[in-house]
Amino acid sequence: MPGAEPPLSPTAEDEPLSTDPANRPSHLTDRIRTELVRRGPCKVPPGFVFSRNESDGRSCHHQYFRKILVSGEKMARSWLIYSVKNNSLFCFCCKLFSKRNINLTSAGMANWKHASDYLTSHENSPEHLNCIKAWKEQSVRLKSGETIDKLEMALLEAERVRWRAVLTRLTAIVQSLALRNLALRGHTETLFTPSNGNFLKEVELMARFDPIMKDHLNRVERGTANQNSYLGHHVQNELIDLLSSKIISSIVDDIKQAKFFSVILDCTPDISHTEKLLVVIRVVSLMEKPHIREHFMGFLEAEESTGQHLESMILTRLEELGIPFEDCRGHSYDNGANMKGKNKGVQARLLEKNPRALFVPCGAHTLNLVVCDAAKGSVDAISYFGVLQKLYTLFSASTQRGPY
Template sequence: MKRGETIDKKEMAFLEAEKSRWKAVLTRLTAIVHSLAVRNLALRGHREKLFSPSNGNFLKEVELMAQFDPIMKEHINRVQKETSSHISYFSHHIHNELIDLLSSEIISAMVADIKQSKFFSIILDCTPEISHNEQLSVVVRFVSLEGKPHIMERFMGFLEAEESTGQHLASMILKRLEELKIPFMDCRGRSYDNGANMKGKNKGVQSRLLEMNPRALFVPCGAHSLNLVVVDAAKESINATSYFGILQKLYLFTASTQRWAILKKHVNITLKMWSDTRWESKIKSVEPLRYQTAAVRDALIEVRDHTKDSAIKVEAQSPAEGVGSYRLAICSVVWYDLLCQIQHVGKQMQSPSMQFDVATNLLKKTERVLCGYRATGFVAAQMAAKDICEQMNMDAVLNQKRLRSTKRHFSY
């Protein structure tokens, strides 16, 4: 025993060697899973067999590593020789388990960082996923004390919301913080959208959580609040629904390569889909009509004249008439000016390092600019729209829409 020459000495040495080998193999497999997960790449393919054409990114990475790494090469050789009984750790069950372990470690590190800084704020938003289930995203904002203090925002995962009531969402938030062992009493700020179930004064999430922690102040989402200011400023003179409805019709170019080639021949700025979530992102869809209205109209006319499909002729004729009108030219100028005012502010409001005083000054400045534009901007927009009509050889005249007449009966 003192000399270490017991009868099972060789067996113990073999077990230690096997332990070290499996540790080295799992270290490499974990590194592959981590690399693919960071780049949002799919791990699995149609088959789970080595050296198969469609076995997915994970097994392809294993095959590539085996060409240069002797440990992985030896492991693959053992797997191929003993296909019936040898453990490979290449199955999708192992993938999922490794992902869960990595996720747990990452969340633990983030929670430790949050606890070190003590105070934090939470950002919440509900979004339906592709399977039409409502998901609540949870983001924690805090001051990280690692190195130089700096503001951090950490995504803590999705919560599936079975109900969208304020009581149910509030209980989900508290339950998630309890699972992470983060005390809600250390919360000093909350930010949601402007929905009634979130910001409601009586039954909303903000009022229910404020009763539990009076120091967890509620701050409305800056992007949503800024969007409401822009919409209110524009709706007084422009029907947003009809204008963006015409923009939506312009995407007939994307359904055909021939029509897309016609569009590229006329314009330098391609048409962009407009977003449903942020109004400031719609500037990319308005920009072609603001600066290349005549070119877009020429492209629509060429599509109408060269297509043999009667349905496409109608789809091209309707937006061509709308694009060539003085009314839509004014809409394009006004919307582009408004969206330009808020684009820079909207990007700054989304910065993790944004400070309250700076954000307040930006919003007040933007509000003053929009109020000034409401008073004097329409005249300048008319002048710019007249220049657009001159480029298209169109009359700059606002045609009055025919009012719908309603028959009045004697009993009314």
């Protein structure tokens, strides 16, 4: 219990509790930290005269202790403290809660030429925002009922809401491009350049009409959101992965609800000559009204094309997805020896594990046919009648063999 702790010793702990942050050690005990939070940051008196650097004659300014909001309103930087000993600035909350070693937490920031930009960048950094949150929360706990700096908390909340809104829009753009099978990236990742790709072009278009995206791009261009613009290719890939896992999880729900399923498999080399095993799962979906659905579950990289290896890949994939193989009622693939072989083929191995999973050869599989376009490495699951339609279209377009 904090209340049960003895009072701080004025002799042994006087140094860490000094009003000058330069006297405080980098590592603080919880007790010292709590006491410093209780005391709060020391303010610089209004008429205080800052000492000048001998080298360039520059000095700290009172204006650094205030930030100007977009509305033009001035707001005190309550977290900024000054060290007379080092003639430098420290961040009160980062010095207490951050593990990062930066100027504002170690020796102090005394680069007066770039102080304004540095402070703006620091106060927008996620690490600083987390430290402010930790500081304010501890302060609330200590004061238990006393009012806290509501404006600062409101700003933090507004920042959280803003980022959520930006990410919602970026996710929607990735989803929209993925649905149309369009590439996201271009030759550059610079905004407002001609070849920056579909993703950034959609972002730019949205910013023309949407105030949140417009504000975000303004921040990125001003450099205030430079490190966290969320427009780079790593974020795009992460969003694609998250969307993919969400879609797979929804498909798995559909399969589990249907309970019984069949598997359609085929191997094809891609453009880099790597053998890829594609997996399609076919179910009678009960999500809306009962109807047959085929779900493409992705490509698996086949290091070997032996029946044993392919069987183990399929079973591992089903296990990863949490789909029990004992509910499988059919499997269908081409007539390769490794697939349909009666002794060592995938069909024999799967039948041994689950005799109820009937094997349907691809040739007899009249309702659905998996067409692999090996040159492009893409796969379409289309109906048998779809193939007929394509053949008809091909021949009907021929000048030599038009429809009669």
